[in-house]
Amino acid sequence: xxxxxxxxxxxxxxxxxxxxxxxxxxxxxxxxxxxxxxxxxxxxxxxxxxxxxxxxxxxxxxxxxxxxxxxxxxxxxxxxxxxxxxxxxxxxxxxxxxxxxxxxxxxxxxxxxxxxxxxxxxxxxxxxxxxxxxxxxxxxxxxxxxxxxxxxxxxxxxxxxxxxxxxxxxxxxxxxxxxxxxxxxxxxxxxxxxxxxxx
Amino acid sequence: xxxxxxxxxxxxxxxxxxxxxxxxxxxxxxxxxxxxxxxxxxxxxxxxxxxxxxxxxxxxxxxxxxxxxxxxxxxxxxxxxxxxxxxxxxxxxxxxxxxxxxxxxxxxxxxxxxxxxxxxxxxxxxxxxxxxxxxxxxxxxxxxxxxxxxxxxxxxxxxxxxxxxxxxxxxxxxxxxxxxxxxxxxxxxxxxxxxxxxxxxxxxxxxxxxxxxxxxxxxxxxxxxxxxxxxxxxxxxxxxxxxxxxxxx
Numbered sequence: 001x002x003x004x005x006x007x008x009x010x011x012x013x014x015x016x017x018x019x020x021x022x023x024x025x026x027x028x029x030x031x032x033x034x035x036x037x038x039x040x041x042x043x044x045x046x047x048x049x050x051x052x053x054x055x056x057x058x059x060x061x062x063x064x065x066x067x068x069x070x071x072x073x074x075x076x077x078x079x080x081x082x083x084x085x086x087x088x089x090x091x092x093x094x095x096x097x098x099x100x101x102x103x104x105x106x107x108x109x110x111x112x113x114x115x116x117x118x119x120x121x122x123x124x125x126x127x128x129x130x131x132x133x134x135x136x137x138x139x140x141x142x143x144x145x146x147x148x149x150x151x152x153x154x155x156x157x158x159x160x161x162x163x164x165x166x167x168x169x170x171x172x173x174x175x176x177x178x179x180x181x182x183x184x185x186x187x188x189x190x191x192x193x194x195x196x197x198x199x
Numbered sequence: 200x201x202x203x204x205x206x207x208x209x210x211x212x213x214x215x216x217x218x219x220x221x222x223x224x225x226x227x228x229x230x231x232x233x234x235x236x237x238x239x240x241x242x243x244x245x246x247x248x249x250x251x252x253x254x255x256x257x258x259x260x261x262x263x264x265x266x267x268x269x270x271x272x273x274x275x276x277x278x279x280x281x282x283x284x285x286x287x288x289x290x291x292x293x294x295x296x297x298x299x300x301x302x303x304x305x306x307x308x309x310x311x312x313x314x315x316x317x318x319x320x321x322x323x324x325x326x327x328x329x330x331x332x333x334x335x336x337x338x339x340x341x342x343x344x345x346x347x348x349x350x351x352x353x354x355x356x357x358x359x360x361x362x363x364x365x366x367x368x369x370x371x372x373x374x375x376x377x378x379x380x381x382x383x384x385x386x387x388x389x390x391x392x393x394x395x396x397x398x399x400x401x402x403x404x405x406x407x408x409x410x411x412x413x414x415x416x417x418x419x420x421x422x423x424x425x426x427x428x429x430x431x432x433x434x435x436x437x438x439x440x441x442x443x444x445x446x447x448x
Binding site: 003004006010011022024030031034035037080144178181183195196198 | 208209211213246248249250251252255256257258259260284288292297298299300305306307308309420424427428430431437438440441442444
C-alpha cells in the first residue's frame with residue numbers, strides 16, 4: 001500500500017470484482033489514438049496475414065465478412081485506466097482466420113491503416129481469445145473506434161486491440177510495436193497491471 | 200515504423216506538493232518536488248496514485264505543464280471534472296506540503312523534440328493546452344528558432360489557462376503566435392461571434408501544409424477528431440498530425 005493521501009476518500013469505489021487493479025469504470029466509450037482517424041473505404045479495404053516464410057493470405061471486405069462470425073461479449077480495459085464492462089461485438093475469430101495458415105512463428109505484429117503497430121504472442125490470439133471485430137452494439141464499427149474492422153483481444157490492455165487493422169505479420173522473435181517502443185509493456189495483462197516496461 | 204530500444208522500469212515514488220497556483224476558476228497547477236526525476240520531454244505525462252486510509256486507491260494520468268531545465272519542480276495542471284473522483288480532490292483538497300505518489304515520465308510519441316527543424320502548429324481544446332504549454336515553455340527556454348503557432352479553443356476568456364503568460368510570451372517572442380477561439384462567450388470587442396474550431400480557423404491561423412509542420416492536437420475527443428479531420432482535409436500529412444484525446448465525449 002502506498003502513502004495515504006490526506007483527505008482522500010475515493011468517491012466512486014467501483015472496485016468491482018471484475019475490475020482489474022488501478023482501473024475505474026466508465027459507461028462512455030473513450031478514444032485513444034495517436035493520430036487522425038483514417039477513413040478506409042470498404043471497396044479498398046484489405047486484410048493480410050503474412051507468415052514468416054513470406055506466404056500471404058488476403059481477404060477483401062466481401063470475403064472477410066462472408067467468413068463465419070460470432071457475437072462476443074467481453075469487458076475491455078484501457079491502459080489509460082478506464083474499463084468498460086460487458087461490451088458487445090461481432091467479428092471473425094482468429095481461429096477461423098488462421099484455419100488455412102501454416103506458421104511456426106510464436107509472435108504476431110498487428111499492422112493498421114495509418115501506420116500503427118502492436119505486438120502479441122500468437123497463442124494469445126488463438127483458442128477463442130481474439131477476433132477481428134466489425135460491429136459494436138449491433139452497428140457497424142465507427143471509424144473513431146477502429147472501423148471498418150479492428151483487432152479485439154479483450155484479455156489484454158486495449159492498445160493491443162489494434163484499430164483499423166489491415167495486417168497480421170507472423171514473427172519468429174518478439175518485437176515492440178508502436179506504444180511498446182515508447183515504453184509500454186510488451187505483453188499488457190491488465191490483471192497483473194502490466195502498463196509500462198518493467199511492470 | 201521506428202524500432203526503438205526499450206526504456207527502463209518506472210517506479211512509484213512520493214512527491215511533495217510545494218505550492219499550488221489557481222489557473223482558472225476550475226483549473227489548478229500543482230508544483231511538485233519529485234526526489235528522483237529523470238527529466239521529461241515536453242508533451243509527456245505522469246501517473247498519479249491516491250490512496251485512502253482504508254487502502255482503496257485510484258490512479259490517473261496527467262500531462263506535464265512545465266518544461267525541464269535539468270532540475271527543479273515539475274508542474275501539472277488539473278482541470279476539475281465535477282463528477283470526477285480524482286480531479287476535484289486535486290483541485291480542491293490538496294495543499295502545499297501534501298505528498299502524492301507518482302511515476303513517470305510516460306509517453307514518447309506526443310512529444311516535441313527541439314532538434315526537429317520544422318515549424319510547429321499546436322491546437323488545444325480546453326485543458327488540452329497543458330502538454331502544449333510544456334512545448335511552448337521548452338521552446339522559450341531553449342530560444343529555439345522553430346516558429347510556433349498555437350490555436351487555443353476555450354469556452355470563455357475566463358477559461359483560458361496561462362493567459363497572462365501566453366500574452367507576455369507573444370509580446371516578447373516574434374516566433375510565437377497565439378490565436379484564441381471562443382466557443383461560448385468572446386471578450387468584449389472580439390471581432391467574431393463565439394464559434395467552434397473550423398476550416399477557416401485552421402486555414403488562417405495554422406501553417407500551410409506545404410511547410411510540413413509538426414502538428415500537435417490535444418483536447419476532448421470530439422474536438423480532436425474535428426481538428427485532425429480538418430487538418431488532413433487541408434492537406435497535412437496524417438503522419439505529422441499527433442493527437443492526444445482526453446476523456447469520453
